[in-house]
Amino acid sequence: MNKEKRLQILTRLRDNNPNPTTELEFSTPFELLIAVLLSAQATDVSVNKATAKLYPVANTPQAILDLGLDKLKDYIKTIGLFNTKAVNTIKTCQMLVDKHNGEVPEDRAALEALPGVGRKTANVVLNTAFGWPTIAVDTHIDRVSNRTKFAPGKNVKEVEEKLLKVVPKEFKVDVHHWLILHGRYTCVARKPKCGSCIIEDLCEFKDKTE
Template sequence: MNKEKRLEILTRLRDNNPNPTTELNFSTPFELLIAVLLSAQATDVGVNKATDKLYPVANTPQAILDLGLEGLKEYIKTIGLFNTKAENTIKTCQMLVDLHGGEVPESREALEALPGVGRKTANVVLNTAFGWPTIAVDTHIDRVSNRTKFAMGKNVVEVENKLLKVVPKDFKVDVHHWLILHGRYTCTARKPKCGSCIIEDLCEFKDKTE
């Protein structure tokens, strides 16, 4: 895909959604971090249902530590892999208290050192909480980038590196949200909704649907 076509795609996505953000509910960097940690192999809707009950009771590292492991599990037991996620959340909260004064560090290295936090989660927090021009590639973004031929790669790291290379500076902060929302609601996995897609004429996917 050429530079001009990519720019037009980004312009249309921006015009359609000028101020995109995550669909996870949060009001602080810590709430976002925990929500993203809980969202692995789970839906944002499912995570929001749990955190909407959890955060009014405990929305700081110390408050979650005070709940304890079993207390935390009661709030997140509807989320897949909740046992492992609860353990990682408690360990993460302990590290935030011990090493960072209870605050979420604005550092990729420090974030990725937290239990259960990988590159993708760190990218989401840096982008959405702190406004960094990072691009967290999940299954939706991987699919949209490859299917449209916008930024092709054999794995999520290759796609991330390609996106960072081809997306102009002015679009970098928001492109993560545009692509994830496009993949979630329009360029869906089994049957993309090409007929209602605002970038259909620019997309280079060969097997378009009606």
């Protein structure tokens, strides 16, 4: 895909959604961090339902530590892999208290050192909570980038590197959200909704649907 076509795609996505954000509900960097940690292999809807009950009771590292593992599990047991996620959440909260005065660090290495937090989660927090021009590549973004030929890559790391290279600076902060929403609602996995896609004429996918 050439530079001009990419620019047209980004411009249309921006015009359609000028202020995109995550569908996870949060009010602080810590709430976002925990929501993203809980969202692995789970839907944002299921995470939001759980955190809507959890956060009014405990929405700081110390408050969750005070809650304890068993009670935390009760709040998040409707989310997939909740046992492992509860353990990682407690460990993460302990590390935030011990090493970062209970605050979420605005630092990639420090974030990736937290239990259960990988590169993708760190990218989401840096981008959404702190406004960094990072691009967290999940299955939706990987699919859209490869299917459209916007930023093809053999794995999520390659796709991330390609996106960081080809996306102009003015679009970098928001492109993560545009692509994930496009993949979630339009360029869906089984049968993309090409007929209602705002970038269909620019997309280089060969097997377009009606």
